[in-house]
Amino acid sequence: MLFRGNIAGFAAGSGYGHRFGEHFHKADRGCFPAHVHHHLELLFITEGEYRMGTLDFEDRFGAGDVFIANSLEQHWGRCPFRPNSTNTYRCLFLSPENLPSGLNIQLDQGIAFVNKVPAEKAKESGLFEYGIRLLDACDSPVDRNSLEMLGYAMLVLHALMSHQRQNGTFRQDKSAFVQQLMAYVEQHYTEDLSLESTARYFGYEKSYFCRKFRRHFNQSFIDYIHLTRIKKFTSHPALNLQTIAYCAQEVGFSNYSYFYQVFKKVLGVSPRTWLMHRATGRPDLFS
Template sequence: MSIHEIITPRPQLPVYFDIYRTYNQLIPNHWHNHVEVLYIFEGTNHIVLNDKKYTLHQNDLFVVNSGDIHFTRSLGASRVLLLQIPYELFDQCVVNFDMIRFRQYYPHKTLKEDPVYQKMIAHLLNLARLYVQAEKGYQFLFISELYQFLHILCGNYSIMKDPAKESKSAKHLDRLKKIIHYVEQHYQEPITLEQVASLVALNPEYFCRFFKKHMGLTFMKYVNLVRLARIHNDILQTDDSITIIQERHGFTNYKLFNHMFKEAYGCTPSKLRAKHIRHK
Protein backbone atom coordinates (compact mmCIF):
# COMPACT_ATOMS: atom_id res chain seq x y z
CA MET A 1 0.00 0.00 0.00
CA SER A 2 1.40 3.38 -0.94
CA ILE A 3 1.67 6.02 1.76
CA HIS A 4 -0.57 8.24 -0.33
CA GLU A 5 -3.26 5.70 -1.09
CA ILE A 6 -4.79 5.87 -4.56
CA ILE A 7 -8.05 3.97 -4.26
CA THR A 8 -9.75 2.30 -7.21
CA PRO A 9 -13.48 1.52 -6.77
CA ARG A 10 -14.51 -2.11 -7.15
CA PRO A 11 -16.15 -3.00 -10.48
CA GLN A 12 -19.80 -1.86 -10.61
CA LEU A 13 -19.48 0.00 -7.29
CA PRO A 14 -18.80 3.73 -6.84
CA VAL A 15 -16.71 3.08 -3.69
CA TYR A 16 -13.98 0.80 -2.41
CA PHE A 17 -15.43 -1.71 0.05
CA ASP A 18 -13.81 -4.60 1.87
CA ILE A 19 -14.04 -6.72 5.01
CA TYR A 20 -10.58 -7.90 5.95
CA ARG A 21 -8.79 -9.81 8.67
CA THR A 22 -5.42 -8.68 9.94
CA TYR A 23 -2.93 -9.61 12.64
CA ASN A 24 -0.69 -6.98 14.24
CA GLN A 25 -0.82 -4.90 11.05
CA LEU A 26 0.88 -1.51 11.09
CA ILE A 27 0.26 1.16 8.44
CA PRO A 28 2.55 4.21 8.90
CA ASN A 29 1.30 7.77 8.58
CA HIS A 30 -0.41 8.18 5.21
CA TRP A 31 -3.19 10.13 3.51
CA HIS A 32 -5.68 9.91 0.66
CA ASN A 33 -8.29 12.12 -0.97
CA HIS A 34 -11.05 9.66 -0.17
CA VAL A 35 -13.16 9.75 2.98
CA GLU A 36 -12.43 6.52 4.87
CA VAL A 37 -14.86 4.69 7.15
CA LEU A 38 -13.61 1.94 9.50
CA TYR A 39 -15.94 -0.28 11.53
CA ILE A 40 -14.48 -2.83 13.95
CA PHE A 41 -16.17 -6.23 13.86
CA GLU A 42 -13.57 -7.90 16.08
CA GLY A 43 -10.38 -6.88 17.86
CA THR A 44 -8.70 -3.65 18.89
CA ASN A 45 -7.18 -0.99 16.63
CA HIS A 46 -5.15 2.14 17.32
CA ILE A 47 -5.46 5.26 15.17
CA VAL A 48 -3.32 8.38 15.45
CA LEU A 49 -4.75 11.40 13.62
CA ASN A 50 -3.99 15.11 13.98
CA ASP A 51 -1.95 14.64 17.18
CA LYS A 52 -4.79 12.66 18.81
CA LYS A 53 -4.74 8.97 19.68
CA TYR A 54 -7.82 6.75 19.53
CA THR A 55 -8.36 3.15 20.59
CA LEU A 56 -11.15 1.39 18.70
CA HIS A 57 -12.89 -1.69 20.08
CA GLN A 58 -15.60 -3.99 18.78
CA ASN A 59 -18.51 -2.12 17.11
CA ASP A 60 -16.70 1.25 17.16
CA LEU A 61 -16.76 3.43 14.03
CA PHE A 62 -14.14 5.88 12.80
CA VAL A 63 -14.21 8.35 9.89
CA VAL A 64 -11.00 9.71 8.36
CA ASN A 65 -11.64 12.96 6.50
CA SER A 66 -10.15 13.64 3.08
CA GLY A 67 -6.49 14.64 3.25
CA ASP A 68 -6.00 13.83 6.95
CA ILE A 69 -2.66 12.20 7.75
CA HIS A 70 -3.24 9.12 9.91
CA PHE A 71 -1.50 6.06 11.33
CA THR A 72 -3.29 2.77 12.02
CA ARG A 73 -2.37 -0.50 13.66
CA SER A 74 -4.23 -3.58 14.83
CA LEU A 75 -3.40 -5.20 18.15
CA GLY A 76 -3.49 -8.94 17.59
CA ALA A 77 -6.24 -10.35 15.39
CA SER A 78 -8.86 -7.98 13.95
CA ARG A 79 -11.74 -8.10 11.49
CA VAL A 80 -12.51 -4.69 10.01
CA LEU A 81 -15.02 -3.20 7.57
CA LEU A 82 -13.37 -0.68 5.26
CA LEU A 83 -15.37 1.79 3.16
CA GLN A 84 -13.56 4.44 1.09
CA ILE A 85 -15.70 7.02 -0.67
CA PRO A 86 -14.21 9.11 -3.49
CA TYR A 87 -13.98 12.82 -2.81
CA GLU A 88 -15.68 13.42 -6.17
CA LEU A 89 -18.83 11.58 -5.07
CA PHE A 90 -19.26 13.96 -2.11
CA ASP A 91 -18.34 16.97 -4.21
CA GLN A 92 -21.07 16.15 -6.75
CA CYS A 93 -23.76 15.74 -4.09
CA VAL A 94 -22.89 18.17 -1.28
CA VAL A 95 -22.72 21.94 -1.77
CA ASN A 96 -19.36 23.39 -0.61
CA PHE A 97 -18.12 19.97 0.46
CA ASP A 98 -14.57 21.35 0.60
CA MET A 99 -15.65 23.32 3.70
CA ILE A 100 -17.14 20.31 5.53
CA ARG A 101 -15.61 17.84 7.96
CA PHE A 102 -17.16 14.75 9.51
CA ARG A 103 -17.05 13.77 13.16
CA GLN A 104 -14.23 11.25 13.49
CA TYR A 105 -14.74 8.91 16.48
CA TYR A 106 -18.02 7.05 17.20
CA PRO A 107 -17.61 4.81 20.28
CA HIS A 108 -20.29 2.14 20.51
CA LYS A 109 -20.35 2.43 24.30
CA THR A 110 -21.70 5.99 24.23
CA LEU A 111 -23.82 5.79 21.06
CA LYS A 112 -25.49 2.39 21.38
CA GLU A 113 -28.77 3.99 22.54
CA ASP A 114 -28.72 6.77 19.91
CA PRO A 115 -31.48 5.92 17.35
CA VAL A 116 -30.02 8.11 14.57
CA TYR A 117 -26.57 6.58 14.92
CA GLN A 118 -27.97 3.04 15.13
CA LYS A 119 -29.96 3.63 11.95
CA MET A 120 -26.76 4.75 10.20
CA ILE A 121 -24.91 1.67 11.43
CA ALA A 122 -27.77 -0.57 10.23
CA HIS A 123 -27.24 0.75 6.70
CA LEU A 124 -23.49 0.12 6.99
CA LEU A 125 -24.05 -3.46 8.13
CA ASN A 126 -26.50 -3.96 5.28
CA LEU A 127 -23.69 -2.97 2.92
CA ALA A 128 -21.55 -5.72 4.45
CA ARG A 129 -24.33 -8.31 4.12
CA LEU A 130 -25.05 -7.42 0.49
CA TYR A 131 -21.35 -7.39 -0.38
CA VAL A 132 -20.69 -10.81 1.17
CA GLN A 133 -23.78 -12.46 -0.35
CA ALA A 134 -23.09 -10.83 -3.75
CA GLU A 135 -26.36 -11.97 -5.30
CA LYS A 136 -27.09 -11.05 -8.91
CA GLY A 137 -27.82 -7.34 -9.14
CA TYR A 138 -26.79 -6.68 -5.53
CA GLN A 139 -25.06 -3.49 -6.68
CA PHE A 140 -28.43 -1.69 -6.97
CA LEU A 141 -29.32 -2.41 -3.33
CA PHE A 142 -25.74 -1.71 -2.24
CA ILE A 143 -25.81 1.77 -3.78
CA SER A 144 -29.21 2.45 -2.19
CA GLU A 145 -27.91 1.50 1.29
CA LEU A 146 -24.72 3.48 0.67
CA TYR A 147 -26.62 6.69 -0.09
CA GLN A 148 -28.83 6.26 2.97
CA PHE A 149 -25.73 5.79 5.13
CA LEU A 150 -24.13 8.91 3.62
CA HIS A 151 -27.36 10.89 3.99
CA ILE A 152 -27.38 10.30 7.76
CA LEU A 153 -23.62 10.92 8.04
CA CYS A 154 -23.84 14.26 6.19
CA GLY A 155 -27.05 15.37 7.86
CA ASN A 156 -26.11 14.58 11.44
CA TYR A 157 -22.35 14.22 11.85
CA SER A 158 -20.80 16.97 9.69
CA ILE A 159 -19.53 20.39 10.72
CA MET A 160 -18.30 23.44 8.82
CA LYS A 161 -14.54 24.00 8.80
CA ASP A 162 -13.06 27.08 10.42
CA PRO A 163 -11.44 28.99 7.48
CA ALA A 164 -8.81 30.61 9.74
CA LYS A 165 -7.68 27.25 11.18
CA GLU A 166 -7.77 25.60 7.76
CA SER A 167 -5.53 28.26 6.26
CA LYS A 168 -3.01 27.91 9.10
CA SER A 169 -2.84 24.11 8.92
CA ALA A 170 -2.78 23.90 5.10
CA LYS A 171 0.89 24.94 4.90
CA HIS A 172 1.89 22.35 7.51
CA LEU A 173 -0.07 19.61 5.72
CA ASP A 174 1.47 20.47 2.35
CA ARG A 175 4.95 20.14 3.85
CA LEU A 176 4.12 16.84 5.55
CA LYS A 177 2.58 15.39 2.40
CA LYS A 178 5.68 16.36 0.43
CA ILE A 179 7.84 14.58 3.03
CA ILE A 180 5.63 11.48 3.02
CA HIS A 181 5.74 11.33 -0.77
CA TYR A 182 9.53 11.65 -0.76
CA VAL A 183 9.94 8.84 1.77
CA GLU A 184 7.56 6.65 -0.22
CA GLN A 185 9.76 7.09 -3.30
CA HIS A 186 13.15 6.76 -1.57
CA TYR A 187 12.71 4.60 1.57
CA GLN A 188 14.86 1.81 0.05
CA GLU A 189 17.82 4.20 -0.10
CA PRO A 190 19.78 5.91 2.70
CA ILE A 191 17.85 9.09 3.66
CA THR A 192 19.41 11.91 5.66
CA LEU A 193 17.73 14.64 7.69
CA GLU A 194 19.58 17.26 5.65
CA GLN A 195 18.10 15.94 2.38
CA VAL A 196 14.50 16.04 3.56
CA ALA A 197 14.82 19.29 5.50
CA SER A 198 16.08 21.05 2.38
CA LEU A 199 13.15 19.60 0.42
CA VAL A 200 10.72 21.65 2.54
CA ALA A 201 13.06 24.65 3.02
CA LEU A 202 13.74 24.10 6.74
CA ASN A 203 17.00 23.77 8.63
CA PRO A 204 17.57 20.25 10.06
CA GLU A 205 17.09 21.27 13.70
CA TYR A 206 13.76 23.00 13.08
CA PHE A 207 12.70 20.19 10.73
CA CYS A 208 13.16 17.61 13.51
CA ARG A 209 10.96 19.62 15.90
CA PHE A 210 8.36 20.29 13.18
CA PHE A 211 8.11 16.62 12.17
CA LYS A 212 7.90 15.29 15.74
CA LYS A 213 5.23 17.86 16.66
CA HIS A 214 2.94 17.09 13.72
CA MET A 215 3.58 13.36 13.22
CA GLY A 216 4.09 12.22 16.81
CA LEU A 217 7.40 10.44 16.18
CA THR A 218 10.91 11.24 14.98
CA PHE A 219 11.61 11.37 11.26
CA MET A 220 14.04 8.43 11.28
CA LYS A 221 11.60 6.28 13.25
CA TYR A 222 8.95 7.10 10.66
CA VAL A 223 11.26 6.07 7.80
CA ASN A 224 11.99 2.77 9.55
CA LEU A 225 8.26 2.13 10.16
CA VAL A 226 7.64 2.60 6.43
CA ARG A 227 10.36 0.02 5.75
CA LEU A 228 8.95 -2.35 8.39
CA ALA A 229 5.44 -2.18 6.87
CA ARG A 230 6.82 -3.21 3.45
CA ILE A 231 8.92 -5.96 5.06
CA HIS A 232 5.91 -7.25 7.01
CA ASN A 233 3.95 -7.53 3.77
CA ASP A 234 6.75 -9.36 1.94
CA ILE A 235 7.26 -11.81 4.82
CA LEU A 236 3.61 -12.84 4.53
CA GLN A 237 3.28 -12.67 0.73
CA THR A 238 6.62 -14.09 -0.52
CA ASP A 239 8.99 -16.99 0.20
CA ASP A 240 12.09 -14.78 0.04
CA SER A 241 14.55 -15.03 2.91
CA ILE A 242 14.23 -12.52 5.75
CA THR A 243 17.71 -11.15 4.96
CA ILE A 244 16.86 -10.50 1.31
CA ILE A 245 13.57 -8.82 2.25
CA GLN A 246 15.26 -6.69 4.91
CA GLU A 247 17.94 -5.45 2.50
CA ARG A 248 15.43 -4.91 -0.32
CA HIS A 249 13.57 -2.41 1.83
CA GLY A 250 16.52 -0.40 3.09
CA PHE A 251 17.52 -1.99 6.41
CA THR A 252 21.27 -2.60 6.55
CA ASN A 253 21.60 -2.92 10.35
CA TYR A 254 20.29 -6.40 11.18
CA LYS A 255 20.36 -5.87 14.95
CA LEU A 256 18.35 -2.64 14.70
CA PHE A 257 15.95 -4.29 12.27
CA ASN A 258 15.26 -7.23 14.61
CA HIS A 259 14.76 -4.89 17.59
CA MET A 260 12.35 -2.57 15.73
CA PHE A 261 10.43 -5.45 14.14
CA LYS A 262 9.84 -7.16 17.48
CA GLU A 263 8.85 -3.82 19.06
CA ALA A 264 6.36 -3.13 16.24
CA TYR A 265 4.87 -6.61 15.77
CA GLY A 266 5.51 -8.42 19.05
CA CYS A 267 7.55 -11.27 17.55
CA THR A 268 10.52 -12.00 15.30
CA PRO A 269 10.10 -12.03 11.49
CA SER A 270 10.53 -15.81 11.33
CA LYS A 271 7.88 -16.39 14.02
CA LEU A 272 5.46 -14.10 12.17
CA ARG A 273 5.93 -16.09 8.97
CA ALA A 274 5.51 -19.42 10.80
CA LYS A 275 2.32 -18.18 12.48
CA HIS A 276 0.95 -16.99 9.14
CA ILE A 277 1.65 -20.35 7.48
CA ARG A 278 -0.12 -22.21 10.31
CA HIS A 279 -3.25 -20.06 9.93
CA LYS A 280 -3.48 -20.28 6.12
Protein backbone atom coordinates (compact mmCIF):
# COMPACT_ATOMS: atom_id res chain seq x y z
CA MET A 1 0.00 0.00 0.00
CA LEU A 2 1.52 3.31 -1.06
CA PHE A 3 -0.74 5.81 0.58
CA ARG A 4 -3.51 5.78 3.09
CA GLY A 5 -6.07 8.19 4.45
CA ASN A 6 -7.74 6.64 7.47
CA ILE A 7 -10.90 7.28 9.41
CA ALA A 8 -11.49 8.16 13.08
CA GLY A 9 -9.58 6.86 16.08
CA PHE A 10 -7.32 8.29 18.75
CA ALA A 11 -3.58 7.53 18.95
CA ALA A 12 -3.83 4.38 16.86
CA GLY A 13 -5.11 5.96 13.72
CA SER A 14 -5.31 9.74 13.99
CA GLY A 15 -8.41 11.13 12.37
CA TYR A 16 -9.80 11.72 8.93
CA GLY A 17 -13.07 13.53 8.36
CA HIS A 18 -13.75 13.16 12.08
CA ARG A 19 -15.86 15.71 13.93
CA PHE A 20 -14.78 16.65 17.43
CA GLY A 21 -17.19 18.11 19.95
CA GLU A 22 -18.01 18.11 23.64
CA HIS A 23 -17.28 14.41 24.04
CA PHE A 24 -13.68 15.15 23.12
CA HIS A 25 -13.50 17.99 25.62
CA LYS A 26 -14.39 15.45 28.31
CA ALA A 27 -11.50 13.30 27.07
CA ASP A 28 -8.96 15.99 28.04
CA ARG A 29 -9.63 17.81 24.78
CA GLY A 30 -7.46 15.28 23.01
CA CYS A 31 -7.12 14.96 19.27
CA PHE A 32 -4.35 12.38 19.49
CA PRO A 33 -1.80 11.90 22.29
CA ALA A 34 1.96 11.88 21.77
CA HIS A 35 3.01 8.95 19.58
CA VAL A 36 5.42 7.96 16.82
CA HIS A 37 5.35 5.84 13.67
CA HIS A 38 7.71 5.00 10.86
CA HIS A 39 6.13 6.86 7.97
CA LEU A 40 5.95 10.55 7.12
CA GLU A 41 2.54 11.94 8.10
CA LEU A 42 0.77 14.96 6.63
CA LEU A 43 -2.34 16.35 8.32
CA PHE A 44 -4.45 18.69 6.18
CA ILE A 45 -6.68 20.91 8.36
CA THR A 46 -9.95 21.38 6.52
CA GLU A 47 -12.08 22.97 9.24
CA GLY A 48 -11.77 24.38 12.73
CA GLU A 49 -8.69 24.83 14.90
CA TYR A 50 -6.07 22.54 16.42
CA ARG A 51 -2.92 22.85 18.47
CA MET A 52 -0.23 20.42 17.30
CA GLY A 53 3.39 19.87 18.11
CA THR A 54 6.52 17.72 18.38
CA LEU A 55 9.30 17.55 20.96
CA ASP A 56 10.60 21.00 20.06
CA PHE A 57 7.74 22.62 18.14
CA GLU A 58 4.20 23.73 18.96
CA ASP A 59 1.77 25.97 17.10
CA ARG A 60 -1.87 26.64 16.28
CA PHE A 61 -3.26 25.17 13.06
CA GLY A 62 -6.33 26.39 11.22
CA ALA A 63 -8.14 25.58 7.98
CA GLY A 64 -5.71 25.32 5.07
CA ASP A 65 -2.64 24.69 7.24
CA VAL A 66 -0.63 21.46 6.92
CA PHE A 67 1.06 19.75 9.87
CA ILE A 68 4.01 17.46 9.02
CA ALA A 69 5.31 14.76 11.36
CA ASN A 70 8.59 13.27 10.19
CA SER A 71 9.40 9.55 10.39
CA LEU A 72 9.76 8.50 14.06
CA GLU A 73 9.18 12.08 15.23
CA GLN A 74 7.00 12.11 18.32
CA HIS A 75 3.96 14.32 17.72
CA TRP A 76 0.62 15.16 19.31
CA GLY A 77 -2.50 17.22 18.72
CA ARG A 78 -5.22 18.92 20.75
CA CYS A 79 -8.58 20.30 19.82
CA PRO A 80 -9.67 23.31 21.94
CA PHE A 81 -13.23 22.98 23.13
CA ARG A 82 -15.74 25.42 21.73
CA PRO A 83 -19.49 24.69 21.96
CA ASN A 84 -21.05 23.61 18.67
CA SER A 85 -17.72 23.83 16.86
CA THR A 86 -16.56 21.45 14.15
CA ASN A 87 -12.92 20.48 13.63
CA THR A 88 -11.84 18.29 10.74
CA TYR A 89 -8.55 17.14 9.29
CA ARG A 90 -7.47 14.56 6.73
CA CYS A 91 -4.40 12.43 7.15
CA LEU A 92 -1.94 11.15 4.55
CA PHE A 93 0.90 8.70 5.24
CA LEU A 94 3.93 8.40 2.96
CA SER A 95 6.43 5.59 3.45
CA PRO A 96 9.78 5.72 1.57
CA GLU A 97 10.10 1.93 1.42
CA ASN A 98 6.86 1.60 -0.51
CA LEU A 99 7.10 4.41 -3.01
CA PRO A 100 7.92 3.50 -6.61
CA SER A 101 11.48 3.92 -7.80
CA GLY A 102 12.13 7.58 -8.53
CA LEU A 103 9.67 8.88 -5.94
CA ASN A 104 11.37 7.30 -2.93
CA ILE A 105 14.69 9.03 -3.60
CA GLN A 106 13.42 12.31 -2.22
CA LEU A 107 12.20 10.87 1.09
CA ASP A 108 15.16 8.52 1.49
CA GLN A 109 17.51 11.49 1.78
CA GLY A 110 16.54 11.71 5.44
CA ILE A 111 15.23 15.26 5.23
CA ALA A 112 13.55 16.59 8.36
CA PHE A 113 10.67 18.60 6.94
CA VAL A 114 9.46 21.72 8.70
CA ASN A 115 6.47 20.86 10.88
CA LYS A 116 4.12 23.58 9.67
CA VAL A 117 3.20 24.74 6.20
CA PRO A 118 0.92 27.78 6.64
CA ALA A 119 -2.25 27.94 4.57
CA GLU A 120 -0.92 30.63 2.25
CA LYS A 121 2.25 28.63 1.49
CA ALA A 122 0.33 25.35 1.21
CA LYS A 123 -1.97 26.93 -1.36
CA GLU A 124 0.84 28.66 -3.23
CA SER A 125 2.91 25.46 -3.57
CA GLY A 126 -0.11 23.29 -4.37
CA LEU A 127 0.60 21.03 -1.38
CA PHE A 128 -2.89 21.32 0.08
CA GLU A 129 -4.71 20.90 -3.24
CA TYR A 130 -2.68 17.90 -4.42
CA GLY A 131 -2.70 16.30 -0.98
CA ILE A 132 -6.50 16.42 -0.87
CA ARG A 133 -6.71 15.09 -4.45
CA LEU A 134 -4.41 12.22 -3.52
CA LEU A 135 -6.54 11.43 -0.46
CA ASP A 136 -9.69 11.49 -2.60
CA ALA A 137 -8.02 9.08 -5.01
CA CYS A 138 -7.04 6.86 -2.06
CA ASP A 139 -10.68 6.71 -1.00
CA SER A 140 -11.84 5.77 -4.50
CA PRO A 141 -11.58 2.36 -6.19
CA VAL A 142 -8.72 3.67 -8.36
CA ASP A 143 -5.69 1.36 -8.64
CA ARG A 144 -3.10 2.64 -6.16
CA ASN A 145 -0.39 2.19 -8.80
CA SER A 146 -2.32 4.09 -11.47
CA LEU A 147 -0.81 7.06 -13.29
CA GLU A 148 -3.36 9.30 -11.58
CA MET A 149 -2.21 8.23 -8.10
CA LEU A 150 1.48 8.41 -8.97
CA GLY A 151 0.97 11.80 -10.61
CA TYR A 152 -0.64 13.24 -7.47
CA ALA A 153 2.09 11.64 -5.34
CA MET A 154 4.77 13.28 -7.47
CA LEU A 155 3.05 16.66 -7.17
CA VAL A 156 2.75 16.31 -3.38
CA LEU A 157 6.45 15.42 -3.05
CA HIS A 158 7.47 18.23 -5.38
CA ALA A 159 5.45 20.74 -3.33
CA LEU A 160 6.98 19.38 -0.12
CA MET A 161 10.53 19.64 -1.41
CA SER A 162 9.93 23.08 -2.89
CA HIS A 163 8.62 24.43 0.40
CA GLN A 164 11.49 22.80 2.30
CA ARG A 165 14.11 24.42 0.09
CA GLN A 166 12.56 27.84 0.56
CA ASN A 167 11.61 27.59 4.23
CA GLY A 168 13.69 24.81 5.78
CA THR A 169 15.61 27.23 7.95
CA PHE A 170 12.39 28.69 9.39
CA ARG A 171 11.81 25.75 11.71
CA GLN A 172 11.28 26.95 15.27
CA ASP A 173 14.61 27.73 16.92
CA LYS A 174 15.66 25.35 19.67
CA SER A 175 16.81 26.76 23.02
CA ALA A 176 20.45 26.36 24.02
CA PHE A 177 19.41 23.70 26.53
CA VAL A 178 17.58 21.67 23.88
CA GLN A 179 20.43 21.98 21.38
CA GLN A 180 23.04 20.93 23.94
CA LEU A 181 20.94 18.03 25.21
CA MET A 182 20.19 16.70 21.72
CA ALA A 183 23.88 16.96 20.76
CA TYR A 184 24.92 15.17 23.95
CA VAL A 185 22.45 12.31 23.45
CA GLU A 186 23.42 12.02 19.77
CA GLN A 187 27.03 11.58 20.83
CA HIS A 188 26.41 9.20 23.75
CA TYR A 189 23.20 7.25 23.00
CA THR A 190 25.13 3.97 22.60
CA GLU A 191 26.50 4.30 26.13
CA ASP A 192 24.86 3.62 29.50
CA LEU A 193 23.15 7.00 29.75
CA SER A 194 21.49 7.57 33.11
CA LEU A 195 19.38 10.45 34.34
CA GLU A 196 21.77 11.07 37.22
CA SER A 197 24.95 11.19 35.12
CA THR A 198 23.37 13.42 32.47
CA ALA A 199 21.98 15.85 35.04
CA ARG A 200 25.39 15.97 36.70
CA TYR A 201 27.12 16.57 33.35
CA PHE A 202 24.92 19.63 32.73
CA GLY A 203 25.34 20.86 36.31
CA TYR A 204 21.75 20.35 37.46
CA GLU A 205 20.23 18.68 40.48
CA LYS A 206 18.34 15.55 39.40
CA SER A 207 14.77 16.64 40.20
CA TYR A 208 15.29 20.09 38.63
CA PHE A 209 16.78 18.49 35.50
CA CYS A 210 13.72 16.19 35.23
CA ARG A 211 11.32 19.12 35.37
CA LYS A 212 13.37 21.20 32.94
CA PHE A 213 13.70 18.32 30.49
CA ARG A 214 9.97 17.53 30.52
CA ARG A 215 9.11 21.20 30.04
CA HIS A 216 11.29 21.42 26.92
CA PHE A 217 10.77 17.94 25.45
CA ASN A 218 7.21 17.10 26.60
CA GLN A 219 8.36 13.63 27.74
CA SER A 220 10.69 12.01 30.25
CA PHE A 221 14.44 11.74 29.72
CA ILE A 222 14.25 7.93 29.57
CA ASP A 223 11.49 8.02 26.94
CA TYR A 224 13.61 10.38 24.85
CA ILE A 225 16.61 8.04 25.06
CA HIS A 226 14.40 5.10 24.09
CA LEU A 227 12.97 6.98 21.10
CA THR A 228 16.44 8.01 19.95
CA ARG A 229 17.75 4.44 20.14
CA ILE A 230 14.71 2.99 18.37
CA LYS A 231 15.11 5.54 15.58
CA LYS A 232 18.79 4.61 15.22
CA PHE A 233 17.87 0.92 15.25
CA THR A 234 15.29 1.22 12.45
CA SER A 235 17.83 3.02 10.24
CA HIS A 236 20.82 0.79 11.05
CA PRO A 237 22.50 -0.17 7.74
CA ALA A 238 23.07 -3.78 8.85
CA LEU A 239 19.49 -4.37 10.02
CA ASN A 240 17.73 -7.53 8.81
CA LEU A 241 15.88 -10.45 10.40
CA GLN A 242 19.16 -12.14 11.34
CA THR A 243 20.82 -9.06 12.91
CA ILE A 244 18.07 -7.73 15.19
CA ALA A 245 19.89 -8.50 18.45
CA TYR A 246 23.20 -7.23 17.07
CA CYS A 247 21.73 -3.92 15.88
CA ALA A 248 19.85 -3.46 19.16
CA GLN A 249 23.13 -3.77 21.05
CA GLU A 250 24.84 -1.42 18.59
CA VAL A 251 22.39 1.38 19.44
CA GLY A 252 22.68 1.00 23.21
CA PHE A 253 20.35 -1.81 24.28
CA SER A 254 22.53 -4.28 26.21
CA ASN A 255 19.52 -6.41 27.24
CA TYR A 256 17.48 -7.89 24.37
CA SER A 257 14.35 -8.52 26.46
CA TYR A 258 14.34 -4.88 27.55
CA PHE A 259 14.88 -3.74 23.94
CA TYR A 260 11.96 -5.91 22.83
CA GLN A 261 9.65 -4.33 25.43
CA VAL A 262 10.72 -0.80 24.50
CA PHE A 263 10.38 -1.42 20.76
CA LYS A 264 6.87 -2.85 21.14
CA LYS A 265 5.86 0.06 23.35
CA VAL A 266 7.12 2.65 20.85
CA LEU A 267 6.00 1.10 17.54
CA GLY A 268 3.25 -1.25 18.72
CA VAL A 269 4.65 -4.45 17.20
CA SER A 270 7.65 -6.72 17.70
CA PRO A 271 10.93 -5.93 15.89
CA ARG A 272 10.59 -9.05 13.76
CA THR A 273 7.01 -8.25 12.76
CA TRP A 274 7.99 -4.66 11.97
CA LEU A 275 10.82 -5.82 9.70
CA MET A 276 8.68 -8.42 7.91
CA HIS A 277 5.88 -5.96 7.20
CA ARG A 278 8.27 -3.23 6.14
CA ALA A 279 9.79 -5.63 3.61
CA THR A 280 6.38 -6.55 2.19
CA GLY A 281 5.08 -2.98 2.01
CA ARG A 282 2.58 -2.54 4.82
CA PRO A 283 2.94 0.99 6.23
CA ASP A 284 -0.64 0.77 7.48
CA LEU A 285 0.55 -1.52 10.24
CA PHE A 286 2.21 1.34 12.07
CA SER A 287 -0.58 3.91 12.18
